[in-house]
Amino acid sequence: MAMTDEAYGALRASAALWAGTSVLITNQRGQILLQRVSYRPTCLLPGGAVDTGESPAQGAARELEEELGVRASVTRGLAVDWVSPAGRTTPPAMKFPGELLHVFDGGVWDEDHIASIRPAPGEIEDIEFVEPADLPGLMSPGDARRALCALRARTNGTGAVLLEDGKPLVPTLLDRVNAFTRHRATHHWPWHEGPVPAGIPVRQCWGWLFAADGRVLVLLDPANGAACLPGGTPEPQDQGDPAATLIREAAEEAAVRISVPGLLGYLPDEHHSGGSCARVRMAATLTNVGPSRPDPATGQTYVRALATPEQVIELFDWGSSAADQLTAVHRARARLGLPRAIRRPLTLVTGDEVLR
Structure with missing residues (x-):
């Protein structure tokens, strides 16, 4: 039986998901930029919700400017994560329907670029660059898995990887060996x-x-x-x-x-x-x-x-x-x-x- 446009629209709206976006940025040592925010006990990558009528890439660029005071275009995707209703801890009253969260490559920032950061007052309490292996202790489990998968995708040089609750549908070799979950060997000696x-x-x-x-x-x-x-x-x-x-x-x-x-x-x-x-x-x-x-x-x-x-x-x-x-x-x-x-x-x- 054919559905009316109104009925079809209502059916699709009932299955709606949130849309989110974030950006993976590293310094020249390969450490990842994290934000300490005023509204969560765990750290986050720069990013947030995608606004109505906005693409995930546009939302990522807007969030960088709002949160860090940095204007930048983001065009390369690293991961798309389907976060299930059970994959994120939220208050029951929020009725979290699930989320599609995009992770974009913000690139490698030099010291001058980092010095230009101006964290949004009242929202971003601090920013820091941390070793990838430290992410599980600083972020929520799902956020840490997603960030590490995005970093592996960047190292692999693939297009955006597909994740479900921060886990890759098709694990690469770096995923299978849990790359970046142990501190990388540090050799800061002159050549x-x-x-x-x-x-x-x-x-x-x-x-x-x-x-x-x-x-x-x-x-x-x-x-x-x-x-x-x-x-x-x-x-x-x-x-x-x-x-x-x-x-x-x-x-x-x-x-x-x-x-x-x-x-x-x-x-x-x-x-x-x-x-x-x-x-x-x-x-x-x-x-x-x-x-x-x-x-x-x-x-x-x-x-x-x-x-x-x-x-x-x-x-x-x-x-x-x-x-x-x-x-x-x-x-x-x-x-x-x-x-x-x-x-x-x-x-x-x-x-x-x-x-x-």
């Missing part, structure tokens, strides 16, 4: 190209190990997504040769064989418990990939993934020197005759397909 000066001991050698498509191998903890590059601590059998350390460690912890490594440079660590030391970085290509197995030194079986060098940088907190190291990595890639990798979701490594 130096060339060999380590005589008299400074080498305590670590990590490698940028390239696949044929220009991406590199990164190791992820399967429980919390904590990342590391292949490599480790020199052992007596390495006879003081960082290249020997990297070849051995790549075989032991990542089950891969590599070409002869070339030196990129080093990071001086003045705060090592055993005294000042150097952390060496090298580059090589992957020549063979075996079955994944536990690292004999730690018993840990890592998730092996391919990522662009830029994506790898986002998995760490390396401070301002990260850009200098990244430049050295790309020079090494060019010397090896490899293409510059296109950003795509991190890919699980299972075998020698990475060599082709």
Whole structure:
């Protein structure tokens, strides 16, 4: 039986949802901007309700200006979350019908941009940039899940991901390993190209190990997504040769064989418990990939993934020197005759397909 326009309109109105919008903004260290607001005990991303006749992107730009005093256009979506009536705690009198909440990419803000923020008096009590791993302790559970999924989508370089109550309908590798739920390794040391000066001991050698498509191998903890590059601590059998350390460690912890490594440079660590030391970085290509197995030194079986060098940088907190190291990595890639990798979701490594 055909419905009248009035009846059809009433039926659709009875199923109406709220519409909300928010913006994920990071600083140059990859920390996320949160707002402490006067009307909730937990922190929020900038954003709010979408006004009548307003698109979610327009609402996001308006909220940035109203809440932070910053004019900006937002055009790139990171997530669309269907928040069910049971997925958000609200007073019964509110009769919360559910919500479609959009998360947009606000980009990476430098110090000048951050200094221009003017929080709305009476509404925004404070703003702070926090480590992604701190979100669950500062936000409501659903808000934290949504923000972390949006951050993973940004790192993956995909379009907006679809969520239900902050959980992805199609989890990516970063979702499956719970990336960003553990504090990222912090290495705020200056970058130096060339060999380590005589008299400074080498305590670590990590490698940028390239696949044929220009991406590199990164190791992820399967429980919390904590990342590391292949490599480790020199052992007596390495006879003081960082290249020997990297070849051995790549075989032991990542089950891969590599070409002869070339030196990129080093990071001086003045705060090592055993005294000042150097952390060496090298580059090589992957020549063979075996079955994944536990690292004999730690018993840990890592998730092996391919990522662009830029994506790898986002998995760490390396401070301002990260850009200098990244430049050295790309020079090494060019010397090896490899293409510059296109950003795509991190890919699980299972075998020698990475060599082709």
